[in-house]
Structures are given as C-alpha cells and as structure tokens.
Amino acid sequence: MAIEKMTMVSLVASQKDKRKILEKLILSERIHLDTTHDDLDNFITHEYESKISHIMEDYTLEETDELDIDNMSYTLERIASSLNISLEIDRNDNSYTLATANDELNKFILETEENIEKLRELENSHIELRYLENIVHSVKQKNIKFKMLTQLNNFGFQVGLLAHENTMQIRKNYENISAIVVKVGEVPDIKEDIYLVIYPNHLKQETKNILASVNWQKIRIPDEFLGDITQIEKHLHDKIEVYNKEIERLNTLVYKDINNKRQLLNRIYTRVQLEREILKLSNQVYHGNNVFVVRSWVPQKDVADLEKQISDITNKYVISNKPIEKTDEPPTILNNNKLFAPFEMIVKMYGLPSYHEIDPTPFLALSICLIFGIMFGDIGQGFLYFVAGSIVAKKNATAGGLLKRLAICSMLFGFFYGSLFGLEQHQLPWLPSILGGSPLDTDNIIPILVASVVVGVILLTLSYTVGIINSLRRSDIEHGIFGSHGVFGYIFYISLILLIASITGVIGISPIVFEISIIVALIVMVFKEPLTHLIENTRPLIKGDKGTYFVENGFEGLETVLSGLSNAISFIRVGAFALNHAGLFLAFLIMSEMTDNIILKIFILVLGNILILTLEGLVVFVQCLRLEYYEMFNKYFMGGGYAYNPIILGKEQEII
Amino acid sequence: MSEFVSYQALEAKIRARKRILLHPSEFRKLLELSNTNQILDYIFKKEAYKKFVDYSIKDMHRDDFEIVLEKAIVAEIEKMIGFMSGVYKDFFLCILQRYELHDLNLILRAVIKDELKDKISKYFIHSEKYSSIDFNKLLHARTIEEFTSLLKGSIYYATMISTNKDGILFREWHLEMKTSELYYSILIKKANKLDEADKKIATRLVGEKIDRLNIEWIYRAKKYYDVSNEEILIYSLGKGYKLSYTRMKNLCYTEDLEKFKLLANKYLNYTVFEANNDLLEKRLDKMLYEKSTKNASKIGNLLSYIVSLETIQEDIIAIIEGKRYDLPDIEIKKYLVSTSNI
Secondary structure (H helix, E strand, O other): OOEOOEEEEEEEEEHHHHHHHHHHHHHHOOOEEOOOOOOOOHHHHHHHHHHHHHHOOOOOOOOOOHHHHHHHHHHHHHHHHHOOOOOOOOOOOOOOOHHHHHHHHHHHHHHHHHHHHHHHHHHHHHHHHHHHHHHHHHEOOOOOEHHHHHOOOOEEEEEEEEEHHHHHHHHHOHHHOOOEEEEEEEEHHHOEEEEEEEEEHHHHHHHHHHHHHOOOEEOOOOHHHOOEHHHHHHHHHHHHHHHHHHHHHHHHHHOOOHHHHHHHHHHHHHHHHHHHHHHHHHHHOEEOOOEEEEEEEEEHHHHHHHHHHHHHHOOOEEEEEEOOOOOOOOOEOEOOOOOOHHHHHHHHHHOOOOOOOOOOHHHHHHHHHHHHHHHOOOHHHHHHHHHHHHHHHHHOHHHHHHHHHHHHHHHHHHHHHOOEOOEOOOOOOOOOOOOOOOOOOHHHHHHHHHHHHHHHHHHHHHHHHHHHHHHHHOOOHHHHHHOOOOHHHHHHHHHHHHHHHHHOOOOOOOHHHHHHHHHHHHHHHHOHHHHHHHHHOOOOOOOOOHHHHHHHHHHHHHHHHHHHHHHHHHOHHHHHHHHHHHHHHHHHHHHHHOOOOHHHHHHHHHHHHHHHHHHHHHHHHHHHHHHHHHHHHHHHOOOOOOEOOOOOOOOOOOOO | OOOEEOHHHHHHHHHHHOOOOOOHHHHHHHHHOOOHHHHHHHHHOOHHHHOOOOOOOOOOOHHHHHHHHHHHHHHHHHHHHOOEEHHHHHHHHHHHHHHHHHHHHHHHHHHHHOOOOOOHHHHOOOOOOOOOOOHHHHHOOOOHHHHHHHOOOOOOHHHHHHOOHHHHHHOHHHHHHHHHHHHHHHHHHHHOOOOHHHHHHHHHHHHHHHHHHHHHHHHHHHHHOOOOHHHHHHHOOOOOOOOOHHHHHHHHOOOOHHHHHHHHHHHHOOOOOEOOEOOHHHHHHHHHHHHHHOOOOOHHHHHHHHHHHHHHHHHHHHHHHHHHOOOOHHHHHHOOOOOOOO
C-alpha cells in the first residue's frame, strides 16, 4: 500500500488561544482543511463547547485588522520593487509580532524612503533630460533663436514631434491649417520628425485642437535652457552631469547593506503573509461562543507531533482523531519507494487514486518497464538513454528518473536479444545473447509474438484482479462480479484466449467448453443489474424501463465482445515492436552494406541509431502509455482522488 | 500549407451552425412572444448562446444580453480561425482584435474616471483564446501611465504612448478615434497581403465599413460637436472604398447639412439619408449589410457571415428593447436591419 494513511483531526480550543494555535498549525505545514463538511452545525460545535467549558475563562478577543495587513503588504511591495528585491518567505525567525513588524517597517521607511524617492525622481528627470538632449541634437536648423520667439507679442510657438502618417494629414490639408508648420529636424530612432509650429495668438485654441488631433507631442524646453540650439545643448549637458553625480551618491546610500535590508524586509513580509493566512484560516474554521473547531486532514504519522506542538502553547484544547470510514474522502498522498516514485508522474497524468483505492504505481512501474524493455531492447541505445536520463535528472528529477529506469530495462533486454546499437551476433559474434541470433530470424518471430500475447494475458489478469478487489472494497457487486471488468468479464476474456488456443491446437481441450463459458459469461453480464439486486435483495430487479435496459446492455455486451478481442490482440504490438525495432535497424544495415566507403558506412549506421533513439523511442513510449492507460487502467483504476494540499506559507493554495 | 484557408470546410461549417444560431427568419416568432423574458428564453435555448449565459443574473439588462450575443460572435470567429493559417489567420485575428479594443476602452474609461474596476470583467468580450494582452493586469492599472506601460508589445502601445494625457482628458473620444484609425489601417494592411482575388474582396468590404463609419462620424461631428472642419477630416479614417480623400474633404467642408446629405448619398451610391427617416445608424447598417451580403464569394462569404452575425445581434437587441418599451410590431420593424419583410 503506497497511499499514505490519513486521519481526520478535529481540534477544539479556546478562542483566546486561536491566533497562536492557528499560527502553529500553518507553520506545521500539515493542515489540509476539510471544508466538505458544511453540515458541522451548531449542535456539534456546542457539544464540543460543553466538553471543554469547565476550563474556559473570560477573555477579550484580539482581532487583527485586515486593512492594516493590506496596507503593510502594499507598502512592502512598493519598497521592495523600488529596491529591486523580490520578497521571499523567511522560515528562520518566528518570534515576532505584527506590531513589531509594523514598527520596523515604519522605521525602515523613515530611514530610507526619502532617499529612494529622491533617487527615483532624479532618475526620471535624468531620463527626461537625456530624451530632450537627444531631440535637441537632432534639430538640424541650428539658428533658431528660441529666446526671441518667446518675446513675440502676437504669435505663439510650440516645438514637438509628429509621426510620419500624421504629418501627411496636415500636409494634405495645409491650405486650411491655421499655423505655420516647419520641419526642423528628425529623430531617426523613433521615426518621428521635429516640427516648429508658429501661430497667431487669436488662433491659439484652434491650433492646439488640431495639434491634439494629430497626436502632437509637445516638447517643453525649460526656461533656464532657452537660447539658441548650441546654448541649449551646452546647458543640458551640464545639468545631466550634475544629475549623474547626485544619482551616483544616492545609489551608494540606498544600496548600502542591501543584504541586511533584504533580510529585514523578508522578515516583515513573512509575518505579514502569516497574519494573512491566519485571518484566512480563521474565516474557515467553525466558531462557537467560546471555542473554535478546526477540522483537517493530517497524515497519521504527523498527528502526535502536531499535538505536541499545540500542547506547548496551551493545555486548553481537545484533539480527537476519528478512524476513517468508507464514506470519508480523505486527500491522497502517494508514497512510493525510490524505485517506483518517478512513475507516480504517469499515474497523476491519468488521475490521482482515491484514498480507498489501491495505488497503481508499483504495478504500473513494473509493467511499463517490462513492455518498454521488450519493445526497445538494446544495450547501447539503452545506455544512451541512461546518460540522457542522468542529464535530464538535473533539471527535472522525476522525468530523468523515469528515463533512467526505462533505460535500464532496455539494456537488460538488450542482453536478452543480444543487440548493441542494433548490431547483433551475426555482426558481432562475441555479443552475449540469451535469445540466440536476431529476433527477425524465422525461428524467433512466432515465439516472440506468442510470448508477447502471454505477457499481455498475465498483465491483464493482474489488472482484472486488482480491479475486482477495488470494486469489492467499495462493495460494488454489480461491477466487481457481473460487470465487464468484473469476475465474469474476466471469465469471458480468458475463455476467448483459451478458445483461440484450443482452435489452433495449442491446448488439448475441446473448443466447445470455452464457447459455452463465453456465452454464459455474456448472458450474465447482460443481466448484471437484476442479478445484483437479487443478491442484495432489493426490488425492483430492473430500475426503469425494461426494454431500454436490455437494448442498452445488449449493446454493452457487443462492445464487450469487441473490446475482449482487441484486448487479446492488443499485446501482440509488444512483440511486433520488438521485431520492428530490429527491422528498422536492418534497413540501415543493408543501406550501409551497399557502400564500400567506411566513413559513409559509419555515418549511415549512426544516422539509423539517431532515428531509432528519437522517433522509435518516442513511439514505443507512447505505445506503453496506451497499453497502460487504455488496456490496463480502465480495468482497475478509477482515479477519482484529490491531492493532499496543506496550507504552506508563501505557496498559493490550489483551488480544486 | 503555410497560407491556407479551407473554404469548403468553412462553408459546410457555417451552414451547420445556422441551426444553432438565431436566423432572421425567426424574428417573426420573436415578435409574437409577449414579453422580453420569453424572447430571452427562446434565444438562450440556442446552443450558440447557451454557454455564455450567466444564469445567476435574475433580471437581465440590455448590457447583459448584449454581452452574451457579442461573445457568441467572438466564438464563431474563433472557430473560423481554426480552418486557416498564415496571412488568412493574421487577417481574421485582426478582426478579432476589434473586440479586444472594446474591452480596452472599457478599462480605460474606468481608469480615467477612477471608477471601481471589479465589475468590468463581466463585460469583457475579447477572445481569451487568441488575446495577446493580459487583461487581468490591466484591471489593476491605477493611472493612464500604468495602463500604457502594460500595453507594451501590443499594437496599441504606439498610439497610447504618442497620445498625451491632456489629449485623453480633453476629449474622451480622442483616443477611441485614434485607436480605431490605427486598427483599420492595420486591417487594410493585412487584407492587402491576401491572395489576389481575396485581397480585392477584403479591401472592398473593409473599405465599405470604413465609409460607413466615416459618414456617421462626419455627420455627427457637424451636427452635434464643436469641432473644426480640419479636425473632422483628421479624425476620419483613411482607405475607404467609395470615399476618397478628396471626396471626404468635400464632405467635411460642406457647411450646409442638407447639401451634405445629398453629397453623401451621391458618393455612396445609396440613399443613406432619406427624406423623413432620421435613423441614420440603421440606414448605414442596412447599406453595409446589403453591400456585403450581395454576391459574396470566397473570403467575402466569411466576412459577410460576420457582418450578418453582427446585424442579427443588433436586430435582436432592437426587438427586445422595442418589446420592453411596448412598441407595436410595426414600429419595431422599422428598427430591423437584416430583413424588411417579416
């Protein structure tokens, strides 16, 4: 059994200790809150309350203000982003209250914010000045006297940027425009042109409207810089130099001991996040008059430890853990040993097993290794996969681990077939081989195909068995015994196989025996509902319309026949791929024999191996998944579970 | 396979979808129903609209069902895109972006007015499948500057950045006009990349849509807004089909509104302005509907499908609003675009 045992823990304690206890629970990272029991009504809460009322005393509740937390967290994020720090949860320090955190934060702001703000302001004006400098540089007409333009009495002027398509709009209708528009330069890197617009004062508003409608970007030249272009350039340059120095000075101030600052901010952040979680959890627990109740799923092995942690805080609490019943639906944690663990990924892709189900991982691991090995058996190629797996494992341990395990099986079967990078005993006589010769030798083809069907029969037998056990555990007789994946489904399937075996003369029993058992099994399956009701002693035997029932089940029977046939044949693919693996290489081998050039020969063989490693490897893996998911999982695996998802600080809770 | 559109598949698809969408031939049935709730029930039983209905809303307002219908159109275009690739896909993705524009305007208006934005997302119609913009982030924008910086990388960024804040506040519609100008110029550019035959059809249909928008804009601006002729011309969209730049200039500088109407009818070769009919918008829609649904072939078929979906949507709303205000059927029929004889 590789599904972790869970317990439903109900913790009742005084509301006075609520904050402390909730904090402890969150930090324990083991609480998977059970919110499915909305029916935990007042009655039960009161019952708990009466149980522990004798140890209650008067108290006043200290409530944290949600707004405070939001404000703090907003300020914190603002400061962190202005310092380029990404906030993280700091798990070291927990002896720390929100009030101190708030004080520290305020102190920090007092000390540093002024400088930070000044720095940001300077940086912004620096960027603006650089932009202005760039534009002034691009002005081609250097003789414009801006100072004199400002002194005009009846005319106003503006300098600004216009995009090309907008200048077209003005140019096409220039006869109606109320101003003089002169191009004075262009800014190549933003593909916009610089224009000087001069208009009579009484047409000011009209001109402004038109300019606004063509997305005119006015450039403001501060009065202090006014003069002719070269003067402006010089002024700007000087000012930028001054800014540069100031920015450098502030930078050293702001980023001094950045590590300490980061630590401090992380500590405050942790506390704020913790407070937030406490508030959230507090909204989810059940409240009585004086007590509160937390109901959560906890792994059984952690319960004692959790209780000890609570007992360190207070002695006014009651913990009860009730044994799990069939109707409960605890979350699932898969817990497999190192060998099988990577295969959990394949199971999870299909669905998590529910708590009461048998974890299919070990069976899946063994069977997928077996069939992958049979289909893709090669010492050399397996070894390359192993190397690839080791590399992948550094980035993604699960995927790498999976690849390594499959690779080992591939190598093992490589010894069985006697195959090294596709070369066999025919080419390399010293190669160890259990099979002897190539899988494609005429003596070997039929045995390999037959063996693969036998493997299929064994695997399916196991699948049926597990499925039947799972169904019976749920007391589901209809599916477990009479259904197409139940006992009679299995009888049908195995009779079909034996029928083929007896017709081909492999076994010496008359085919009639199996024909009869096939028919009996089919009839039982069609009548599964009335038979179940007969055993369970419920009436009526068939719910709903009888005609519909028989039509539906008749078709289901037909479907069973078809899927039984496909099940029986399906595993031949395992053998077929083993042959195909050898065959694909044979094609490249023959091609390489057509040339005498040794380099070309090696090139063709390497190319063949690369193709086999990539394309065929992928196809074989997909076939393995198909066999597992379609042929085997649907016999025994429901996958209706949900993941154990404890509250962990800094990790977003998944909503399922 | 890089530039591909499967007209056969699309035509078959569109024919099949007729069953689950509302068709103008059903309008008579809608008119026979006595109240708006019955009409909504009738429409929302149709597969295409059903999945967008939020049944938690008890009293559906115009906004609510308009959104359902819009979403159904977006879903139709999304489905069409599955049958094409390359420049065709680009072109239809661009058509989808118009709905994105609608949502952007919603958010922007809320930003300008500093309203709460938590209820806006309900009115979003953009295609979630094909959108390149993170609307959730945009919802958190507090200022126009923040809003602009979040649009970085999208086609709207250039327009947003070159529009100064004063311009946005000075005239609410300024930015809307500018973005739609950008949008249609991109759409025309994409249409020009299509195969020769399709390019001709697509630029014509988009051009006709532009004509329709321009006439409405110039007429309204002249009649209701205090805008100079120069600005009217600048805000008009380029690359129309019937309305060349000179024609538009003539229209903009026609001071007498009656002369304007005659000139517009002449240019468009369609009586948009009728003697005693002041439903300009409906007349324009009718023009566009008739022009785009007449002899549609190849890409025209798809575009006319979209136009007719939009027209049907407008008509449904007209029927429902008419019923809400207890107009007699004969009055309601005046507001219907897609069909005149039901």
